[in-house]
Amino acid sequence: MKNAVTAPMTMIQALRSAMDVMLERDNNVVVFGQDVGYFGGVFRCTDGLQAKYGRSRVFDAPISEGGIVGTAVGMAAYGLRPVVEIQFADYFYPASDQIVSEAARLRYRSAGEFTASMVIRMPCGGGIYGGQTHSQSPEAMFTHVCGLRTVMPSNPYDAKGLLIASIENDDPVIFLEPKRLYNGPFDGHHDQPVVPWSKHPMGEVPEGYYTVPLDKASVFRPGTELTVITYGTMVFVSEAAAKETGIDCEIIDLRTLWPLDLDTIVASVKKTGRCVVVHEATRTSGFGAELAALVQEHCFYELEAPIERVTGWDTPYPHAQEWAYFPGPDRVGAAFKRAMEA
Known part of the structure; x- marks a missing residue:
């Protein structure tokens, strides 16, 4: 505004x-x-x-x-x-x-x-x-x-x-x-x-009235080597991992998970050729699985490496191990490196 x-x-x-x-x-x-x-x-x-x-x-x-x-x-x-x-x-x-x-x-x-x-x-x-x-x-x-x-x-x-x-x-x-x-x-x-x-x-x-569209993702961090698809807290975890690894990541902040801004995702992955999906929720049947499937369907011929997912564990939420459960910059950064080295 x-x-x-x-x-x-x-x-x-x-x-x-x-x-x-x-x-x-x-x-x-x-x-x-x-x-x-x-x-x-x-x-x-x-x-x-x-x-x-x-x-x-x-x-x-x-x-x-x-x-x-x-x-x-x-x-x-x-x-x-x-x-x-x-x-x-x-x-x-x-x-x-x-x-x-x-x-x-x-x-x-x-x-x-x-x-x-x-x-x-x-x-x-x-x-x-x-x-x-x-x-x-x-x-x-x-x-x-x-x-x-x-x-x-x-x-x-x-x-x-x-x-x-x-x-x-x-x-x-x-x-x-x-x-x-x-x-x-x-x-x-x-x-x-x-x-x-x-x-x-x-x-x-x-301070006043304004809106953000409910169907448009944000390119939180432009990059050319790797696309990161994420949302919420994991936007900042992914940013920290990008800084620490030195990989030129393009971080897509979905903002609205559904309806999904597939156009922004596809354009980014076709540009970078690599994709990592990051979310805090458990892995199995998490929203990252849907994201990975969509990227595979729409960007198969542009992908240079397998799609990586970094998520929470497939366990009940572990109170005593809360900070190990969250994907942190170390785990996210390791996925970035795997995608780049594949």
Whole structure:
């Protein structure tokens, strides 16, 4: 946005700003979930919104994920635009029938008469020592469901623009928020914030309204030797690995996992001839498998090496070995070297 007034924001502040903008802009927007009202959310993303807009627009819900999402589906069908928070992505399972059978199918089963114009915000991933039930990355489950859009930002600027675009969208959006990126910059190695942000110095974010397209990936780091396809926290892990190996990697930040910007992926892989897919979720049936299959289908004759995947382990989330479970710059860098040497 040219000439826009900007302010340094963490991802939490950017998400709060997005909801603030939309609550003021559209009276049909409502925000609710567990502890999002008076308390301001377990991660403080909605802090102050109830005081500003009142209890009829920003309010708490019982501990019932199915009830929260089911209520949002009904609200959306009758013209509201609910933004609901599931405290942790791990908690979505009780609401899975409402998400899959109701929200995702409403437009199709009603022949377009009704839409589920709603956003389900979910903090995802590890990095806070939350153990097995506060650290999962279930994005592949949502990308498998026809009718859902699945979004995962990696920085404050994108987080705000993508959330505003999601609220305005007429389809249900699963909005996944990497917890390791909530409170500040990340250097790809540790859970402590570092300065500055690799892409957006300290998260300079326009204060007003703007959107980021829900179907367009970002070329986070241009390069010529190797394409890295990734999203969320792993964008910065991949950047650290590229710097440490000295390989000229082009890092594609998907931003929206579905609908997928296949054109940007294909153009990059055809240019570099090599591809590494990186994500935090478990390997088997992870979203990386879909990405690798698409690259194979569309870029087979341009590939100079096998496609590599770097992922979490195929185990329950290991609390005591959290930082070994995550793909780190060492593991990611080793995959880069294998792709280059093949």
